[in-house]
Amino acid sequence: MTHRWLVWPWTQGLPLIRNWLAITFGDTTISWRPLTIREMAHELAHSEQWRDLGLLFPACYLWASIRAVRRGGSWYTDNLYEREARAAAEDA
Ligand SMILES: [Zn+2]
Known part of the structure; x- marks a missing residue:
């Protein structure tokens, strides 16, 4: 499957998520600068x-964030899907 990488510098200032770099929807990633191999x-x-x-992914992601916070963690770094993605990046 082909992945689409969109680098849109003008999105850097958008208040999507604090300190955001990139976001992926399906097979498309948008970032405000080119990404490293690990990213x-x-x-x-x-x-x-x-x-x-x-299309269940956004709901599952949100639920994983709620679970992480309820366990006293961070909605982002302790989110199951972020942990999985970090592990993939470490192997790159
Ligand atoms: Zn991520």
Whole structure:
């Protein structure tokens, strides 16, 4: 499957998520600067999560964030899907 990488510098200032770099929707990643190999591996892992879960992915991601916070963690770094993507990046 082809992955689409969009580098849109003008999106850097958008208040999507604090300190955001890239976001993946299905097979498309948008970032405000070119990504490193590891950053690309991280986003490709999210793309696989989209492929596995389809349109349920945003709801699953949100639920994983709620679970992480309820356990006293961070909605982002302790989110199951982010942990999976970080592990993929470490292997890259
Ligand atoms: Zn991520």
